[in-house]
Amino acid sequence: MGRPFIHRSPMPGLGVSMGITLTMLSLVVLLPIGALLLKGANFGLAGIWDTVNRERVWAALFLSFRLSLLAALFNLVFGVLLAWVLVRYRFPGRRILDAAVDLPFALPTAVAGISLTALYAPNGAFGQIAAEIGWKIAYTQWGIFIALVFVGLPFVTRTVQPVVEEIEREVEEASATLGASRLHTLRHVILPMLTPAALTGFALSLARAVGEYGSVIFIAGNIPLVTEIAPLLIIIQLEEFNYDAAAAIGIAMLLISFAMLLVINLIQIWSRRRIGYV
Template sequence: MPTGADVIREAIPHHGSSTRSARRQRWHVLPGFRLSLGITLLYLLLMVLLPLLAVVLKAGSLGWEHFWQAATSERVVASYRLSFGMAMAAALLNAVFGVLLAWVLVRYPFPGKRVVDALMDLPFALPTAVAGIALTALYARNGWMGQWLEPLGLKVAFQPLGVFVALVFVGLPFVVRTVQPVLQALDAAQEEAAASLGARRWQAFRHVILPGLLPAILTGLALAFARGVGEYGSVIFIAGNLPMVSEIAPLLIISKLEQYDYAGATAIAVVMLSLSLIMLLLINGLQGWLVRRQGAPA
């Protein structure tokens, strides 16, 4: 009759055999790497690559001379400058104040904290047209803010500054929600150790906290920039859409589509796509360099 030790010995596999079986087969939550990879690549092809390829091919039907003329006219170049310039300026401002808001939400308890935290997601859920109308009503000449700002010579509505304000509004949550979880994961003991060694507050932030936050800040900046470049609904109401002054590139694309100039619209779209891709690659490259630098041994 087998003893209890024999039963246990039979139930537990030998260490060598378990190690060999683990080497032969690894357990995955989603089985079938090839099937999962194939479905992923097919979805990426259908949802992302094919539409972008269609835009490029449609613009290519113009020929180089007509494409260059449609994509680089004076009015179109002014719209590029406004769209990309204001998108980057708004993203940089959001990178500063987004970190500050995330810091307050993570490190300080205060009354109404949950309400403030929920309000951060409002630009995500709010329809862009509603945001544009609200900002216009606020900053117009007879608006709550505009009636006080305009006598001081500060015009917001129907000016490039209005575009900037709208892009700051829609882009702020991207930075806050990207930095917030990283800030929550940072160990406060490192800050206490820096303080115990005599570091001042700015020195502790510069050398202890900021290096860990920089990749997340750059990710939020890239997301806010990408959203700002393609933003349409919240901008057209407050911008005024004056040619060469406050006209954004997406509005020019819509105008050409309404005129059945599909090739001209795709020419502008290809230029915007190329510039956006270059900017995002630069930001992601900087982010990767920071991660590699932090992971490198001292």
């Protein structure tokens, strides 16, 4: 970003604010990410592929993405429901519910991790009930799913809520006047308006779940090939001072999550265009 790119402005503080912004951004974010990519460049694509192309790594990557996708889908449905209920209905306890939606943002992941494990372990409050019907939750993929639902819970609600607030009643009234049933209106008028925001929340929830570590490792059981998530593999490699392998898996995760975000952003652009609602 050289000088010709910046328009002249009477505002003061260009040098200071640009200096602080670019210096800190580089030092804290860009240079470290650059170090990872550089490590990968030295290693070469073939080297990365050799490291990643092992049964244990594939299993961990596949597990992370599959369960993240399922958790994000759950959060998509429940998040839209929550947003609708919180904006449209008035009932006692609404404020508390609204504030509670943000708890997964505020509660440290390690705290969530041990607490979910305590609940869903075979001797825990929920685990006991599940055990009676022979359903094992903690230390299985179910446990990982629940932890990922927890961390991704707020995203869809928080992106959809402002959109629900801005829906003009006239649109619904028009639909009703034209003879549409309430369900028809919800399905064909309201839902399309919420789609872009819901997809954004879905994408954020998915990205968060894929990289999640703290809340998952306690409840996962961490059995290789079965309940071992991708971020844990990086930690294991680092603990063995195997920096090349850790970097290779890290780059793979970075690339896949960027690709996912790109695809979902494209879906969003497409749906906005189709509906013509911004």
